Amino acid sequence: MAKRTEIRFSGAGGQGLITAGIILAEAASIIEGKHAVQSQSYGPEARGGASKSEVIISDGPIDYPKATTVDACLAMTQESADKYANGIKKGGVLLLDSDFVKREPQGDFKTYKFPIIRTAKEDIGREIVGNVVALGAMVALTDVVSREAGEKAVLARVPEAFIELNKKAYNLGYDKVKELLK
Amino acid sequence: MxxxxxxxxxxxxxxxxxxxxxxxxxxxxxxxxxxxxxxxxxxxxxxxxxxxxxxxxxxxxxxxxxxxxxxxxxxxxxxxxxxxxxxxxxxxxxxxxxxxxxxxxxxxxxxxxxxxxxxxxxxxxxxxxxxxxxxxxxxxxxxxxxxxxxxxxxxxxxxxxxxxxxxxxxxxxxxxxxxxxxFPEPGELEVIDRAKPTVAPEQYKPYDTSFGDVPPLAAFGSEYRFHVTGLNKAQDGFPTTKAELVDDEQRRQIRKVENETARADIEKNEEYLTEDAEIIVFAYGSIARSARYAVNELRKEGIKAGLFRPITLWPFPEKRVAALAKQAKAIVVAEMNLGQMVHEVERVSKGACTIAGVFRVDGEPINPGQIMDKVKEVR
Missing domain, CATH: 3.40.50.970 (Thiamin diphosphate (ThDP)-binding fold, Pyr/PP domains)
Incomplete structure (x- = not known):
């Protein structure tokens, strides 16, 4: 059987987590030539509410397009952590924004955390790239695509003027997690 | 390229x-x-x-x-x-x-x-x-x-x-x-255009069955002038209440899709491991993907499951489903409603095998586990 990896990005609607999922799926399917399916669920609100985006990546064709047992989950808010961390498989990983998730979900998985949004704001100067910091962090945490493929996919999506900003955000998230993993 | x-x-x-x-x-x-x-x-x-x-x-x-x-x-x-x-x-x-x-x-x-x-x-x-x-x-x-x-x-x-x-x-x-x-290249997939009239405008009738059950359609507003109505009509497009004309029209409009040649042209199914299957999962759309996952898992456990996926839902693939019902012990219909296509499966299988349903309407997809449980239950 082909190896199937399930990654979930969750947070508040409007934080760009669906975009983060799409970029990861592009890195896997367009750049690395693997199979990938990205899906999402969201409420009727344009902003706020708990939002999740799931990416399934596999060496072979993907049948069931939603997560069954999540290998890696990102939760940017308390609400999303409460709602979406439950599906993580035994031995899986959870990444939290430590400023916003105070009650950590408990389970048979490893939890990593750092202030993701604050990092974007203070180290990059733009809170809006929080999702790209988170994407870099999730790539580092899972190695599901290469660092380069992830970066290439991010840069393929942003206008010229924002390339440096996003490159910095992606690599900062990546390095933060590689540091945590040491 | x-x-x-x-x-x-x-x-x-x-x-x-x-x-x-x-x-x-x-x-x-x-x-x-x-x-x-x-x-x-x-x-x-x-x-x-x-x-x-x-x-x-x-x-x-x-x-x-x-x-x-x-x-x-x-x-x-x-x-x-x-x-x-x-x-x-x-x-x-x-x-x-x-x-x-x-x-x-x-x-x-x-x-x-x-x-x-x-x-x-x-x-x-x-x-x-x-x-x-x-x-x-x-x-x-x-x-x-x-x-x-x-x-x-x-x-x-x-x-x-x-x-x-x-x-x-x-x-x-x-x-x-x-x-x-x-993206398919131009020409890679067949593209069909409607049949246009070959007769002169003054001879044109929009429902002229001498051209078959699907008469050619002229462009409205062109030199071909014709009448369009929701009433039953004669071949020239004008309303009629003549019994035989109404009957002809009604039957032709069903027949053009329901005849054997048209059905063979329109029907399209995918079958996965049905050849020796004892339990057939009938599923379509996104749920067919859950079903395929379930079938693979069930096969690993030694259960002879297969998937029948209608790509054309209507007209319903009557003959094939009837044949599968004779071959299988049970058909499990999985759909995100409270039982709709299952009625068609029941209708055409005529009691030849057990028919069971997995239904879900809470906004969540039917997951492979639910389908596996049902297959094991009816087996």
Whole structure:
């Protein structure tokens, strides 16, 4: 059987987590030539509410397009952590924004955390790239695509003027997690 | 040259496929979870000289599609179940007046407003019967982004070939998920245009059955002048109440889809490990993907399960399902409604095997585990 990896990005609607999922799926399917399916669920609100985006990546064709047992989950808010961390498989990983998730979900998985949004704001100067910091962090945490493929996919999506900003955000998230993993 | 590839949402793919098929007109009214079809076509149609109109409501949108198609332009609308409810009167008009058009229904729950952002498959009988009167129906149910491309093109082909409305039915999951798709090259997929009259304008009759069950359709507004009505009519298009003419028309309009040759042309199924299967899972759209996952898992446990996936939902694949019912111990129908296609499976299997259902309507997909449990229960 082909190896199937399930990654979930969750947070508040409007934080760009669906975009983060799409970029990861592009890195896997367009750049690395693997199979990938990205899906999402969201409420009727344009902003706020708990939002999740799931990416399934596999060496072979993907049948069931939603997560069954999540290998890696990102939760940017308390609400999303409460709602979406439950599906993580035994031995899986959870990444939290430590400023916003105070009650950590408990389970048979490893939890990593750092202030993701604050990092974007203070180290990059733009809170809006929080999702790209988170994407870099999730790539580092899972190695599901290469660092380069992830970066290439991010840069393929942003206008010229924002390339440096996003490159910095992606690599900062990546390095933060590689540091945590040491 | 390498083919153009992209990671696209099902709805975006549908819009690109419409352009590939030669669509020249979209008339619609935005509704979740179908809106991206309209969004993309509003950008793409003008590039190919087509027209995009957002109408004042769903009913007017359907009327605009019928009108545009009559003039010769391949036409499409996209909506969800509540929108199809409103379009039903005009779907009947397109059936009886025999006007080709494509209606995309990205299914959410229901009835009424239901849960707009959640998936459902509860419009499958609406696609068959959703307008009054006897009429034929064609509905296609793709289950992947690549298949949305090919089935949308096929929907246009069938609409043009059989002069009737064709529905493309897929659920919110397939509509909103993103997969890598390869764009077919021009000419790679067959594109069919409606038969045009070969007679002189003064000899033209819009329902002239000497040309067969699907008479050629002239472009309204051209030198071919004809009458279009929702009334029963004679071959010249003018209303009639003559019993034999009404009977002929009614029967022909069903026969053009239900005859053996047409069925063989329209029906399309996928079968996976059904050859030696004792339990067949019948599933379509996104749920067929759960079913395939379940079948693979069940096979690992030594259970002889197989998948039957109708890609053409209507006309219903009667012969094949009847044959499978004779071969199998049980058929498990999995659908995101409270039991709709299961009635068709029961009808055609005539008690030859056990029929069981896995139904779900809470806005969550049926997962492989639910299907596996049911298979084990009936085995």
């Amino acid at each position: 390498a083919k153009k590839v992209a990671l696209l949402q099902g709805n975006e793919v549908c819009a690109h496929a419409a352009v590939y098929a030669g669509a020249q007109f979209f008339g619609g009214y935005p509704i979740t979870p179908s809106t991206e079809v309209a969004e993309v076509l509003s950008v793409e149609l003008p590039k190919v000289g087509g027209k995009f109109i957002q109408m004042e409501d769903e009913i007017a949108a359907m009327a605009s599609v019928i009108g545009a198609s009559l003039t010769g332009a391949k036409s499409i609308t996209a909506t969800s179940g509540p929108g199809v409810s409103l379009k039903q009167e005009l779907i009947g008009y397109a059936c009886i007046a025999e006007i080709p058009c494509v209606i995309v229904n990205v299914m959410r729950g229901g009835p009424s407003t239901g849960m707009p952002t959640g998936p459902g498959q509860s419009d499958v009988q609406q696609a068959r019967w959703g307008t009054h009167g006897d009429h034929a129906a064609i509905a296609l149910a793709p289950s992947s982004c690549q298949e949305i491309f090919s089935e949308t093109v096929r929907a246009f082909n069938l609409a043009e070939k059989y002069r009737m409305p064709v529905q493309v039915l897929y659920d919110e999951i397939v509509g909103h998920m993103r997969e890598r798709i390869e």
